[in-house]
Amino acid sequence: MIRILLILSLLSSIRLWSQQTYFLSIHQAKEFQFKKDFYTFKTKKEVETFLQQRQFKLIKKGFVLASIDSLNWKNDTAYVQLYKGEKFENIHINIKKEDEYIIKKTPSINEKIMGDFPFSPRLVQSMLKNISSYLNNTGYPFSKVFLKIDSLQIKGSHAQLIIEKGPLVKITQIFVKGDQKINKKFVQNIISIKEGHPYNSDLIRGISRRIEQVQFIKEIKPAEILFKPEGAELYVYLKNNPVSLINGIIGIQPDPTTKKTTVTGDVRLKLQNLLKRGELLDINWRSYQPQTQELKLRLNYPFMFNTPFGIDTKFNLYKRDSSYLTLNFHAGMQYFLLGGSYLKVFYELDNSNLLQGTSSSTTGEFSTVKSNNYGISFFYNKVDYIQNPSKGLLIEVESSAGIRKSNEAGKDTTLTSTTFKGRLDISVFIPLVKRHIIRLSNTTQTYYAPNIFKNELYRFGGLNTQRGFSEESLLATTLSVFSIEYRFLVDKNSHAFAFFDQTFYENTAVEYRNDHPYGFGLGYSFGTKIGIFSISYALGSQQNNPIQIRDSKIHFGYIAYF
Incomplete structure (x- = not known):
């Protein structure tokens, strides 16, 4: 065997x-x-x-x-x-006079290039593809573009550019199928396609991606086009995804200073798309410390009167125990671009008043201030899916300047000065292999004035800035937070992550201070109908102190995209 x-x-x-x-x-x-x-x-x-x-x-x-x-x-x-044969050096391409306007409007192509075009099949193919794309995006989906060779010569060949545009096709009707709670005009603005506009292949192909950027709308199936002799009909299949909410946590605890009972908690009311126009009303009250509370209100109304313009207003109230009360009002006009990007000009009023708890011993530290600021911001969205990106780029830049009037505590004089604010948020999502993502981000904020008071400082720390620290426990006049985050995509709306945050900040109010705290940890974010819920465990260190397990933080909250 x-x-x-x-x-x-x-x-x-x-x-x-x-x-x-x-x-x-x-x-x-x-x-x-x-x-x-x-x-x-x-x-x-x-x-x-x-x-x-x-x-x-x-x-x-x-x-x-x-x-x-x-x-x-x-x-x-x-x-x-x-x-092998001889190498053909160039080709002279003749253009019909009635087609010259197409060449002028096609990106990266002009008449001079056509007169002495390199004889490269790859370049010729790219040129023909660019012309065809221009026609497909300007109402001619049945166009044909090709070269008719007149002569082949080593030193210089000749050809005719043949453009057969075909019939002009316009979008005659748009049908929104599936859910009656979705306004057709709002959908037209989201997808940037309106009735009567020429057929645009790029916009048609991008419908699904643009719908995915809207949290309260879901696509049932891909859009369809029906061509008819009189034009094209677009069918979009959507359903409403309710995201309005009311939730909160309220607690009662004794105030260690006054011995009185105080109310703490976090309550939020969010109403979105009730009028079928994509509008948002968001109200959030929270109080994490005795006698300190914050109220945030936001009203956003996009595509007013069926135009690319919208309004964005915010109101913030922050009361710091018995020291000061700060009010902020923000009114902006947005101009929406493709894919959820937008430009915004705005007016901002900052008003901070001292309360009875601010004593004369704090002269120079606090001041009653009132600022009128005017600014501009830009938001750029180039991610594949904003709820849980796997690749792409997000950028938000904001800058404003204004005049501030201040009255220091214990003084009767009023000082007038010029102030400046700047902010940059950038996030890059880099796919490694399937479902494994690296997120690199930076948030930088700066505030300039001849002299800065404690009640004007940026408050940061916590879930959305420097993890590993209590919410808004750090103060700065300039800060820059760098983050690196590894993500494993569990499903379309959820991911597990590990992160490291490092902040460099300075505080020039009263006396100069600077530090570079850092934090690291693990977390999990999962999608719900009302947003992305995130929970993370983090450790942090500042002032070169060692890591203490007993000082670890658990951050949780909703991350909503409007």
């Missing part, structure tokens, strides 16, 4: 070693830029594919007559002779 197995093993080994190998011998290999004149392959098909690829490479370089003259097999060896 052992002898039989040994014989079978030897026969199997002989068969493996005797697998067929094919050889390729190339005549004048150096002339055709081959590294060697003899190659080996496993199959005949590989030999043929290899030769075809080399032929195409020569054609792309301008040797358009390159060919395989002969291919002869002798046993397991293929003998090949190639023809």
Whole structure:
């Protein structure tokens, strides 16, 4: 039995070693830029594919007559002779007068280039594709673009550019199927396609991506186009995704200073798309410390009167125990671009008043201030899915300047000065392999004034800035938070993550201070109907102090995209 197995093993080994190998011998290999004149392959098909690829490479370089003259097999060896031919230098492309306006409007192409165009099939193909794309995006989906060769000459060939536009096609009607709670005009603004506009292939292909950027709308199935003699009808299949909410936590605890009972908690009311116009009303009250509370209100109304313009207003109230009360009012006019990006100009009023708890001993530290600021901001959205991106870029830049009037505590004089504010938020999402993502981000804020008071400082720390620290426990006049985050995408709306945050900040109020706190940890974010809920465990360190497990933080909250 052992002898039989040994014989079978030897026969199997002989068969493996005797697998067929094919050889390729190339005549004048150096002339055709081959590294060697003899190659080996496993199959005949590989030999043929290899030769075809080399032929195409020569054609792309301008040797358009390159060919395989002969291919002869002798046993397991293929003998090949190639023809390279002369390199064609350029081609003069003639354009009909009625088509000149198309060339002028097509990106990266002009009449001068057409007069002396490099004879490269790759460049010619790219040029024809650009012209075809322009026509497809301006109402001519049935257009044809090609070259008609008049003469082929080594020093200069001639050709006619043939453009057959076909019929002009406009979007005659848009049908929103599925849910009656979705306003058709709002959908038209979101997808940037309106009735009566010329057919645009790029906009049609981008419908699904733009719908995905809207949290309260879901696509049932991809949009469809029905071409008719009078034009094209667009069918969009959508359903409403309710995101309005009311939730909160309220607690009662004694005030350690006054010994009175105080109310703490976090309550939020969010109403969105109740009028079917994508409008938002968001109210959030929170109080984490005794006698300190914050109220935030926001009203956003996009696409007013069926235009790209919208309004964005905010009101913030912050009361710091018995020291001061700060009010902020923000009124902006947005201009929406493709894909959820927008420009905004705004007016901002900052008003901070001192309360009875601010004593004369704090002279120079606090001040009653009132500022009128005017600014501009830009939000750029180039991610694949804003709820849980796997690739792309998010940028928000904001800058404002204004006049501030201040009255220091204990003084009767009023000082007038110029102030400046700037903010940059940037996030880059880099796909590594399937479902594994790296997020790199930076948030930078700065405030400039001749003298800055404590009740004007930025408050940061917590879930949305520097994790590993209590919410708004750090104060600064300038700060820059760098984050690196590894994400594993669990599903379309959820991911697990590990992160490291590092902040560099300075505080120039009263006396100069600076530090570079950092935090790191693990977390999980999962999608719900009302937003992305995130929870994370973090450790942090500041002032070069060692990490203390007992000071660890658990951050949780909703991350909503409007």
